[in-house]
Amino acid sequence: MKEQFRLNNQLCFRLYTASRLITQAYHPLLSGHGLTYPQYLVLLVLWEQDAQPVNDIAKRLKLETNTITPLLQRMEKAGLLLRRKGETDARQMIVSLTPQGKKLQKQLSGVPETVGRSVLCESVTPATLPELYRNLDDIINKLSNKE
Amino acid sequence: MKEQFRLNNQLCFRLYTASRLITQAYHPLLSGHGLTYPQYLVLLVLWEQDAQPVNDIAKRLKLETNTITPLLQRMEKAGLLLRRKGETDARQMIVSLTPQGKKLQKQLSGVPETVGRSVLCESVTPATLPELYRNLDDIINKLSNKE
C-alpha cells in the first residue's frame, strides 16, 4: 500500500470534509430564513456593496456565472434581490437587494459568531486563526492564478 | 458595515473556496480516467481495504449513504467496482473493486504528488503541513461529534 494514497495524508480530503461540515453548521441558522449557504455568501457580498453586476459577485466568490445565475434567479424569486439590465452596458445584469434582502442583515447578525464558536477548538483559536487564514489564502491564490 | 460580516473574515468561505479549487486541480488528472474527485475518494478507501459495506465507506468519507449510493452505482456501471449483497447480513451491500478498479491504482500513482506540488506555496510547506492538518482535523472532529 503506497503511503501517498492513504486518505489520512490527503489535504484536499480534509478541506473538502471541513468545508462540508461547516456548511452544515450554517444550515440550521439559515434554513429558517429560506437561505442556503451559497445564497448567504451572495448576501454577504451585496451587504458590503449593493447593486453589483453578476460578474463582480462571481469574481468575489470565485464562482462561474453559470453557477451564480440560477442561484440569483432563485433568490430573485424568493424576493431577496432584483436583477435589472445595466444602463451603460446592456449585457450586464445589475443585482441589488430588496428591502427584504437588506432586512436579513440584522436578522442574521448573530450567525458569524455562532458558527465561529462552533469551530473553535484546541488548535484553532483566535490566536491561531490568522495563520490558518494565511495558509488557506495562499492555497487559494496559488490555485486561482489562471495564467 | 459590521466587521463580522466581511467575507474576508469568514473561515467557511476560505475552506469552501480552497476545497473547490483543489478539487478543480484534481480534475485534469482524473477526467481522463472517467473519474470525479468523490469517485477517486471511494477508490482510495477501497484500495486501502477491498470489499467493504456501503456504510463503512460512507463513514470513512463522512458522507451519507444517500450521497454514496448513487455514486457507487455510477462507478459500478463504469466497471470500476461490484456491489453484491452481504452473506451474513442481507441488508448490507458489499462493495469490491473490479480488476479495472484495481488497475487504476497504478495508473493514478502520480496524482497525490502532482496535486501536492500544485498546492505548496510560501506559507504551506512540508514543514507547516502537519499544523494545517491538525487544525483541519480538529475542526472536523469538533463538528462531526454528533452527540
Add this chain to the structure above:
DNA sequence: GATATTTATATCGTTCACGATGCAAATATA
C-alpha cells in the same frame, strides 16, 4: 413466536458546481 424497533441501503426532490455551448451587446479591426 408475534410485534416493535433499529439498521442498512435506496429513492426522491432541490440546490449547487461546472464543463460545454449559445447569444446578444460591446469593442476591436479591417
Add this chain to the structure above:
DNA sequence: TATATTTGCATCGTGAACGATATAAATATC
C-alpha cells in the same frame, strides 16, 4: 462602416450533497 472578436450572461446536462422518506432485513421486546 462592415466584419471579427471579445465580453457578460444564460441555458443545458451531469454529478455530487443532503434532507426527507421508503423498504427490507436484522434485532429487541413483549
